[in-house]
Amino acid sequence: MKLAQALGANALADKDPLPPHLREQLLARDPLFVASHWLLAGAAVVGVIVALATVQPWGAAVPRRLLLAIAWTLGIFMIARSIGGVGFGFVGDALLLTGVRPAPVEHAALARTLARWDLLLWSPFFLLWGMCWATAGWRLGRRGSLADNRRNFGDF
Numbered sequence: 001m002k003l004a005q006a007l008g009a010n011a012l013a014d015k016d017p018l019p020p021h022l023r024e025q026l027l028a029r030d031p032l033f034v035a036s037h038w039l040l041a042g043a044a045v046v047g048v049i050v051a052l053a054t055v056q057p058w059g060a061a062v063p064r065r066l067l068l069a070i071a072w073t074l075g076i077f078m079i080a081r082s083i084g085g086v087g088f089g090f091v092g093d094a095l096l097l098t099g100v101r102p103a104p105v106e107h108a109a110l111a112r113t114l115a116r117w118d119l120l121l122w123s124p125f126f127l128l129w130g131m132c133w134a135t136a137g138w139r140l141g142r143r144g145s146l147a148d149n150r151r152n153f154g155d156f
Contacts, residue, residue, distance in 0.1 A: 002044065006037035015117045017088050020107050047074070054136045064140065071137030078130030082123045089126075093119040 004011045013026055026033045050070050053059030059067065084092040093115040095101035103111035 002037045003041040006034055006041055015114070015121070017114045017118055017122070019104075020110060051133075051136060054140050068137055068140055071133050071140060075130045075132075075134030075137055078126045078133060080130075082125075082127035082130060084123065088115070088118045088122070090119065090123050093123065 001011050005013055008029070010027065014023070016023065016026060018026060050067065053062045054067050054071060081089060083089050092101070096103055096111060096115045097119070103115075
């Protein structure tokens with residue numbers, strides 16, 4: 001999605017949980033937002049390479065502790081974001097939508113709309129993504145290094 005937005009598409013840009021003034025900059029293709037989308041798209045490519053390194057034979061060339069640290073850090077960060085006790089996330093969205101936490105007066109309707117989108121789309125996405133990273137970290141931590149596995153069991 002960020003790559004599509006960096007290339008000029010507005011895929012779900014209006015559902016990004018941003019205050020109105022930042023939303024306007026996003027939709028106006030402010031250079032800062034375009035640059036941040038390119039940065040996030042690049043981070044996604046790195047994430048794909050790291051994820052593949054946890055399961056592919058060529059991943060044995062990457063230090064195992066580095067892969068473990070990245071997988072667990074991303075998993076914990078994404079799961080925490082999905083739960084979101086302070087801001088967006090299941091807890092934050094539920095608090096806002098039930099009225100326990102008041103919406104900002106200047107854009108209350110927008111805040112409720114974004115909370116619904118976050119509750120139904122973004123939070124489940126981050127929870128699933130975080131669980132995948134945590135699972136990758138857990139599996140990588142449970143088995144020996146990829147080189148040890150190949151030496152003991154051969155390439156599967």
